[in-house]
């Protein structure tokens with residue numbers, strides 16, 4: 070398939086967006102089937118109480134006309150009105166509650182799926198848009214129950230009850246009424262699919278807006294420093310305007326629905342009054358019957374009016390559901406495993422034992438890898454071969470990042486990865502963590518292909534210190550305990566001191582409960598990195614991957630960093646990406662990468678002699 074066609078397809082998909090059917094809502098509703106059954110019973114009772122009222126009124130008129138005693142008729146009528154109102158109030162509460170329940174479970178499902186998505190999904194999706202799906206789209210589901218189902222259910226019962234009663238009273242009048250109603254129903258049905266499309270676009274625009282707010286806020290310092298605040302405000306304003314105009318489009322289509330219901334009401338009332346009056350005069354029906362017929366007419370039209378109104382909210386909910394389901398239906402990270410290889414039957418203890426015996430902790434064997442370029446390249450980046458032609462696009466689109474990488478990281482030793490920026494060093498760590506799978510070749514842990522290991526077991530053996538923003542918003546304690554939720558405070562303090570962060574602990578009276586700020590902004594760059602190292606140290610994994618910060622550190626900080634690395638290196642396999650050669654000269658092994666290829670492996674002195682690129686790097690950093 071040509072790229073142009075792929076692009077055309079993805080653009081079309083973007084315009085119409087993901088669509089949801091009403092049936093996709095059913096699983097959410099089934100979760101609440103007990104409450105919904107109560108609501109159904111209440112609806113039947115409520116409809117019966119409402120439908121009995123015109124009959125009683127008609128009887129009342131007949132009794133008054135015949136000058137007979139009223140008896141308890143009035144009281145029964147009053148009681149019916151009160152019971153109908155109470156039933157409807159309680160039913161409304163139950164539905165609101167269930168609506169909240171649907172929102173809750175959709176949020177839980179959505180977040181659970183999101184956090185299990187393959188890392189490659191996050192490379193191409195916008196954070197703000199994802200957040201907006203959890204926050205905004207899910208709330209729209211509530212309306213299906215509160216405004217949609219209640220009216221559909223209670224309303225349809227009253228509607229059909231009224232229809233039967235009217236048929237019994239006067240089929241001719243009913244025929245005329247139905248004619249008017251049918252025209253209005255057809256009009257509304259025709260409008261409803263347009264409302265759904267417009268609502269979906271509106272929700273997509275809200276997602277775009279959230280993404281652009283997130284973009285500006287997450288880089289607020291850079292934006293401020295670049296004097297770009299006003300431009301960012303304008304850009305966010307544009308997105309807000311997009312959401313506004315999409316909202317206006319929904320409003321203008323749904324505004325057409327309201328008068329249709331009104332007109333149906335008025336025209337049918339006029340017809341019934343006119344023709345009904347004539348039929349009373351001609352003796353075809355009695356006055357009491359006409360009054361009852363008119364009351365039933367209201368019961369017929371009113372649910373129709375509210376149902377017409379609910380069409381907007383139900384269609385908005387279906388638009389939002391489309392965006393929710395789009396994420397929920399994405400394969401999760403581990404869904405790929407079934408296609409790759411059967412999982413090895415190895416317990417965590419066996420894995421640790423294997424690791425403590427094998428001389429090679431991690432091995433790369435002729436590993437090739439390329440990142441998927443964009444979303445239209447829908448094929449799974451984890452499973453694809455670089456040499457394959459995917460159904461969606463030609464692989465010449467995808468730049469190989471690793472090209473035949475092979476090296477062994479010996480157990481208990483320190484291996485350093487060095488090379489120019491973009492050489493593929495961080496990608497190697499990402500493959501060890503199985504954020505991505507190699508296109509060709511194998512990555513082994515203690516001799517086992519890591520694709521045959523459950524990801525949780527694999528990751529339990531590995532500590533990973535990211536290069537950027539390795540600190541989460543929250544407290545020092547929360548950051549430390551991310552991988553080890555049952556660590557004691559004493560242990561936390563010990564690891565902080567081991568990485569020279571004792572001072573951070575002492576400068577705030579809150580100690581471990583001291584907040585670190587969004588992305589750890591309350592800490593310096595060096596402190597952030599060391600906090601991440603302390604976190605890894607607390608988990609005490611046998612293998613540690615460390616992507617050293619590129620930020621330049623002053624002498625003292627650099628010294629502290631080296632001490633921290635020495636502390637974590639003790640007794641474990643360390644693979645460290647070094648941007649400063651000074652950090653790695655004493656490594657047991659240095660692997661030099663260039664353009665995704667290993668161009669040299671050895672110790673510092675060996676590489677200075679054998680590998681011109683390394684010699685060059687060392688010369689630049691004044692090490693030779």
Ligand SMILES: Nc1ncnc2c1ncn2[C@@H]1O[C@H](COP(=O)(O)OP(=O)(O)OP(=O)(O)O)[C@@H](O)[C@H]1O
Pocket residue numbers: 192440441470488489490491492493494495496497
């Ligand atoms: N998530 C991603 N999606 C697409 N391309 C990526 C992704 N991450 C990295 N790349 C690309 O892969 C190449 C290798 O990146 P990588 O981060 O592995 O290099 P590096 O050697 O660690 O660089 P640095 O020293 O600057 O951190 C780069 O060209 C980069 O643009």
